[in-house]
Amino acid sequence: MSAKYLHLASSLKKQIIQKSGTGVYKLPSENELCRQYGYSRQTVRQALRLLETEGLIEKKQGSGSFATGLASGSNIIAVVVSEEEEYIYPSLVSDIKSALGHKGYSVRIYSHHGRLAFERKILEELLRSSVRGMIVEGCRTALPNPNLDLYERLKEQNVCILFLHGSYQACPESISVKSDDYYGGYLLGKHFLQNNHTNIAGIFQIDNVQGLERYRGLSAVLRDFMAGLPDERILWYTQTELTALEQKSDTMFLTSFLHRQLKDCSAVICQNDEIAYWLIKELRYAGLQVPADLSVAAFDNSYLSEICPVRLTTLSHRNHEMGTAAAECLLRMIQGIPVSSLELPWRLVSRESDAPR
Numbered sequence: 001m002s003a004k005y006l007h008l009a010s011s012l013k014k015q016i017i018q019k020s021g022t023g024v025y026k027l028p029s030e031n032e033l034c035r036q037y038g039y040s041r042q043t044v045r046q047a048l049r050l051l052e053t054e055g056l057i058e059k060k061q062g063s064g065s066f067a068t069g070l071a072s073g074s075n076i077i078a079v080v081v082s083e084e085e086e087y088i089y090p091s092l093v094s095d096i097k098s099a100l101g102h103k104g105y106s107v108r109i110y111s112h113h114g115r116l117a118f119e120r121k122i123l124e125e126l127l128r129s130s131v132r133g134m135i136v137e138g139c140r141t142a143l144p145n146p147n148l149d150l151y152e153r154l155k156e157q158n159v160c161i162l163f164l165h166g167s168y169q170a171c172p173e174s175i176s177v178k179s180d181d182y183y184g185g186y187l188l189g190k191h192f193l194q195n196n197h198t199n200i201a202g203i204f205q206i207d208n209v210q211g212l213e214r215y216r217g218l219s220a221v222l223r224d225f226m227a228g229l230p231d232e233r234i235l236w237y238t239q240t241e242l243t244a245l246e247q248k249s250d251t252m253f254l255t256s257f258l259h260r261q262l263k264d265c266s267a268v269i270c271q272n273d274e275i276a277y278w279l280i281k282e283l284r285y286a287g288l289q290v291p292a293d294l295s296v297a298a299f300d301n302s303y304l305s306e307i308c309p310v311r312l313t314t315l316s317h318r319n320h321e322m323g324t325a326a327a328e329c330l331l332r333m334i335q336g337i338p339v340s341s342l343e344l345p346w347r348l349v350s351r352e353s354d355a356p357r
Contacts, residue, residue: 003046004039004043005039005043005044005046005047005050006047006050008033008037008039008043008044008047009047009050009051011037012027012047012048012051013051013056015027016051016056016057016067025066025067025336026063026064026065026066026067027048027057027064027065027066027067029064030044030045030048033047048065051065052065055068055103055104056068067335068103068104068335075104075105075106075132076105076106076107076108076129076130076131076132077100077105077106077107077108077131077132077133077134077135077330078107078108078110078122078126078129078131078133078134078135078136079093079096079097079107079108079109079110079134079135079136080110080111080112080119080122080134080135080136080137081093081109081110081111081112081137081164082111082112082113082114082137082139083111083113084109084111086246087272087273087274087300087302087304088300088302091320091323092322092323093109093323094323095320095322095323095324095327096135096323096324096326096327098323099323099324099327099328099331100327100330100331103331105132105331108131110122110125112139113243114139114140114239114242114243115139116139116140116145116146116147118139119139119147120146120147120150123147123150123151123154124150126154126159127150127153127154127157131159132159132160132334133159133160133161133162133330133333133334134154134159134160134161134162135162135164135326135327135330136161136162136163136164137163137164137165138163138164138165138166138167138168138209139239140207140208140239141165141166141167141168141169141207141208141209141210142169142206142207142208142209142211142212143207144170145168145170148168148170148171151171160330160333160334161174161175162175162176162177162326162329162330162333163175163176163177163178164176164177164178164322164326165178165179165209165210166178166181166209166210166213167209167341169209174341175329175333175339175340175341176341176342177322177325177326177329177341177342177344178210178341178342178343178344179210179299179317179322179343179344179346180343180344180345180346181210181213181214181217181299182213182214182216182217182220183217183345183346184213184214184217184299184315184346185202185213185214185215185216185217185218185219185220185221185269186217186218186220186221187217187315187346187348188217188218188269188297188299188315188348189217189218189220189221189222189269190221190225191297191313191348191350191354192267192269192295192297192354193221193222193225193227195267195295195354195355195356195357196356196357197266197267197295197357198227198266198357199233199264199265199266199267200218200222200227200229200233200265200266200267200268200269201233201234201235201261201262201265201267201268201269202214202215202218202229202233202234202235202268202269202270203234203235203237203254203257203268203269203270203271203275203279204234204235204236204237204271205236205237205238205239205242205271206236206237206238207238207239208239208271210271211236211271214269214271214299215234218269232261233261233265235253235254235257235261237253237271237275241253245278246274251278251281251282254275254278254279254282255282258279258282258283258286258288259286262294265294266294266295266357267294267295267296267297267354267357268294268295268296268297269297269298270296270297270298270299271298271299272298272299272300272302273298273299273300273301273302273304273305273308273312273314274300274302274304275298276296276297276298276304276305276308276312276314276353277304277305277307277308277312279296280296280308280309280310280312280353281309283296284309290309290310290353291310291352291353291354291355292355295313295353295354295355295357296310296312296313296353296354297312297313297314297315297353297354298312298313298314298315299314299315299346300314300315300316301314301315301316301317301349302314305349305351308353310351310352310353311351311352311353312351312353313348313349313350313351313352313353313354314349314351315346315347315348315349316346316347316348316349317344317345317346317347321344322344325342325344329342
């Protein structure tokens with residue numbers, strides 16, 4: 001016959017599973033468990049020690065024992081990003097895996113490569129899997145998405161879903177961890193205005209909600225300082241053009257913008273370091289110097305900002321901030337702790353790619 005403490009531990013595991021997703025679950029006190037099951041205090045403590053060893057509960061001095069959110073079976077978190085091995089993603093994914101791993105969760109990485117069909121295949125696979133939660137960078141988040149039905153089905157299976165870098169516009173109630181991109185666009189625009197640049201251009205991704213917010217910030221600061229932003233000073237590019245740039249070094253959309261629309265500008269704000277990196281290379285091919293002929297700034301403070309032909313002025317977060325914040329927010333969701341969406345502030349890292357006018 002199984003030892004009494006094993007029987008009690010098994011019963012408490014079932015309660016923990018039943019209570020998961022309903023809020024933070026505090027186990028009954030040792031005295032209450034003794035009365036409820038008729039076991040000795042020693043048996044109760046053995047059962048609680050076993051649950052603590054398995055990572056299912058944690059004891060808080062003076063408060064009691066609480067469920068951690070882990071289950072006795074699968075504790076898999078799916079992380080869905082645009083790319084796994086490019087640009088900012090290796091360090092971001094590493095931070096998420098580290099934070100979740102320390103809490104007993106294993107992580108599976110999926111890449112949709114900015115393609116809705118790939119995103120759908122991933123979601124269909126996850127519906128057949130036993131995942132506890134998901135951290136998702138959406139695909140073309142500024143556009144209507146045909147895959148929202150699968151997200152709803154995952155939620156019906158009690159899968160906690162956290163969006164990274166912004167959620168879909170049709171799901172305003174979704175929880176996300178993102179940058180304060182409106183403020184970022186405002187901050188870079190103000191930086192250039194204070195350096196006497198008045199003819200400022202922008203390059204933003206039109207099918208990505210980050211691009212829209214960064215453009216809104218730039219247009220707002222130019223409005224507030226009564227500086228104009230003619231439509232021709234904005235280059236909107238799509239995920240398709242970005243993919244061609246990354247896979248084939250196809251810079252046609254940047255080259256055309258450079259020759260047709262940047263001639264009267266003294267500064268340009270780019271969607272991110274990646275776009276700025278390629279723009280600076282194209283400017284050099286055209287015989288233009290940064291920052292003598294054109295100042296350039298961007299977002300993300302990635303490794304590209306350091307290996308550019310001219311070190312890039314860019315916006316940054318604190319080291320490991322985004323990935324760690326996303327992991328911690330998802331863990332609270334799994335535990336049933338109420339959470340709100342989080343916007344991380346930007347700070348300016350000034351380098352050699354911009355200069356006063």
